[in-house]
Amino acid sequence: MANEKRKKLTPVQQEYHLFEKERETKRPIVRNCACAFLVGGTICAIGQAISYFYMYFFDFTEQTAGNPTVATMVFLSMILTGLGVYDRIAQFAGAGSAVPVTGFGNAVISAAIEHRTEGFVLGVGSNMFKLAGSVILFGTFAAFVIALVKTVATQWGGL
Amino acid sequence: MKRWWLAAVAVWLAASGCAKEETEQKQSLQGADWMRAQTFGTAKGAVLDQGPAERAVASLRQRDDVREVVAVNSGERLLVAYQIPHLKRWKRKKIEKEIAERLRAMFPGYDVVSSSDLKIFWKTKDLKTKMEKKRWDERDLQREIGRIEKLSKEQT
Numbered sequence: 056m057a058n059e060k061r062k063k064l065t066p067v068q069q070e071y072h073l074f075e076k077e078r079e080t081k082r083p084i085v086r087n088c089a090c091a092f093l094v095g096g097t098i099c100a101i102g103q104a105i106s107y108f109y110m111y112f113f114d115f116t117e118q119t120a121g122n123p124t125v126a127t128m129v130f131l132s133m134i135l136t137g138l139g140v141y142d143r144i145a146q147f148a149g150a151g152s153a154v155p156v157t158g159f160g161n162a163v164i165s166a167a168i169e170h171r172t173e174g175f176v177l178g179v180g181s182n183m184f185k186l187a188g189s190v191i192l193f194g195t196f197a198a199f200v201i202a203l204v205k206t207v208a209t210q211w212g213g214l
Numbered sequence: 215m216k217r218w219w220l221a222a223v224a225v226w227l228a229a230s231g232c233a234k235e236e237t238e239q240k241q242s243l244q245g246a247d248w249m250r251a252q253t254f255g256t257a258k259g260a261v262l263d264q265g266p267a268e269r270a271v272a273s274l275r276q277r278d279d280v281r282e283v284v285a286v287n288s289g290e291r292l293l294v295a296y297q298i299p300h301l302k303r304w305k306r307k308k309i310e311k312e313i314a315e316r317l318r319a320m321f322p323g324y325d326v327v328s329s330s331d332l333k334i335f336w337k338t339k340d341l342k343t344k345m346e347k348k349r350w351d352e353r354d355l356q357r358e359i360g361r362i363e364k365l366s367k368e369q370t
Contacts, residue, residue: 110333110336111336115333116332116333116334116365117331117332118331118368
């Protein structure tokens with residue numbers, strides 16, 4: 056807790072805060088980072104292999120192979136989520152499985168599975184993008200901001 | 215048990231990450247093993263004059279930001295494909311621009327197509343190998359170069 060906020064706490068609350076701090080389980084940050092790095096890296100390596108596959112067997116270039124690769128990765132993660140495998144990977148890897156594009160597929164399907172009992176229209180249909188919606192919204196917004204920065208930098212910044 | 219597994223994966227990833235680029239390339243390709251085959255540059259065995267292509271290859275090979283080059287020419291068309299070393303890919307756009315300008319200056323009367331795309335490199339290398347194996351007439355070669363050029367310009 057920030058020091059500013061702590062000053063506003065009553066003595067009892069401060070005492071409780073210290074009591075809690077001493078006893079709470081420490082997060083294994085280094086281990087979590089290592090797991091995320093390894094699993095995230097493995098997912099990226101699989102993505103690279105799929106990209107090479109599309110380039111080798113089809114007429115995709117390095118530039119155009121990205122689209123089918125992303126589609127395949129999302130599709131695979133959706134299948135794995137449906138089979139309950141991706142959840143186990145996510146428990147172990149944390150951000151390593153959520154940050155790559157496969158995390159998007161997982162977010163869509165896990166929400167769909169969760170709300171299946173509420174019906175297809177009001178359950179699956181309206182809740183499917185509950186988690187992934189923010190990814191789409193902020194992804195689009197971030198792309199817009201970056202495009203704006205690039206336009207300004209190239210048009211007037213002389214880059 | 216879990217720790218052992220984690221340690222084994224970490225060691226394997228670290229070892230494979232430290233591998234030399236050439237070894238990685240050998241592993242990344244199937245069957246034909248494109249990258250393993252040395253790039254001699256141009257189709258010397260071909261009957262068609264490959265002088266401009268040879269000059270382009272010789273010129274680009276002097277650059278340290280170009281790893282492998284392969285070139286083919288036919289009529290007024292010159293197709294040059296090259297590979298940029300992995301860590302120099304940060305400046306890929308700049309290198310591509312410099313090379314395109316240099317080649318255009320070297321071959322003013324030619325329609326020069328240059329690309330650092332791996333697929334274009336494979337296709338050009340494949341074309342060069344085919345040219346060494348059998349006789350090609352100018353029209354077939356033009357058509358094949360046209361196909362690769364079209365592929366290199368594809369955006370989606």
